[in-house]
Amino acid sequence: MIDAVSNQRRVWATWAERYGLDADEVYQVALRTRPMETFAQVAADHDPRECLATLHELEDEDVRSGVYAAFDGASELLHGLPLKSWALVTSNYEHRVRGRFLRTGLPVPGVIVDAAAVEEGKPSPVPYLRAAEQLGASPGDCLVIEDAPSGVRAGLRAGMTVWGVNATVAVQGVHRHFVSLREAVPHILAFASGPDTTSPSPGDQEDEQVRQSL
Numbered sequence: 001m002i003d004a005v006s007n008q009r010r011v012w013a014t015w016a017e018r019y020g021l022d023a024d025e026v027y028q029v030a031l032r033t034r035p036m037e038t039f040a041q042v043a044a045d046h047d048p049r050e051c052l053a054t055l056h057e058l059e060d061e062d063v064r065s066g067v068y069a070a071f072d073g074a075s076e077l078l079h080g081l082p083l084k085s086w087a088l089v090t091s092n093y094e095h096r097v098r099g100r101f102l103r104t105g106l107p108v109p110g111v112i113v114d115a116a117a118v119e120e121g122k123p124s125p126v127p128y129l130r131a132a133e134q135l136g137a138s139p140g141d142c143l144v145i146e147d148a149p150s151g152v153r154a155g156l157r158a159g160m161t162v163w164g165v166n167a168t169v170a171v172q173g174v175h176r177h178f179v180s181l182r183e184a185v186p187h188i189l190a191f192a193s194g195p196d197t198t199s200p201s202p203g204d205q206e207d208e209q210v211r212q213s214l
Helices: 005-018 023-032 035-042 048-065 074-080 094-104 126-135 149-157 181-193
Strands: 087-089 111-113 143-146 161-164
Touching (some): 005 023, 023 035, 035 048, 074 181, 094 111, 126 149, 161 181
Parallel strands (some): 143 161
């Protein structure tokens, strides 16, 4: 929903600099894992609690002072979805998600499954299954919107329909692919309101609970 790639890259670069590490190498690991797993791979000789505290400090400051923008179509999509029908599944932390959504004017999710809510992050299906449970939805009735391979794998493992957005090339396994979120918006809203008769994919015939993930 929010374009925070440059923010995350900058935060991890500053973090890596403090520990004398290569920023690009650290960021590539951070893209695939949760923070504690990243520390174990790139800074095994440092106290992970200290590493996490430093990262939290940098990310909290970025939420306060960084520049954020919602992806084109995000506002229309979230305002168009039925209330209490969608959730955010993220490897970040809830207070930062809320801060970023408020700064961009997007509706704040009623259900947020963050890094502190589960012991296993993406690509484990656990975060998505937790979100479905909190929404009172069957996994088979949920739609996952993703732009990252680990998130796509998590959604598929949870037994959900997975659509990819914001990438020129489709992530392996997605049921449908859209180059941009804007392109996907009418199809997501149609999925949320009932059977999508415009879609050729069998998975698109699933029902009215939409789960939105970043």
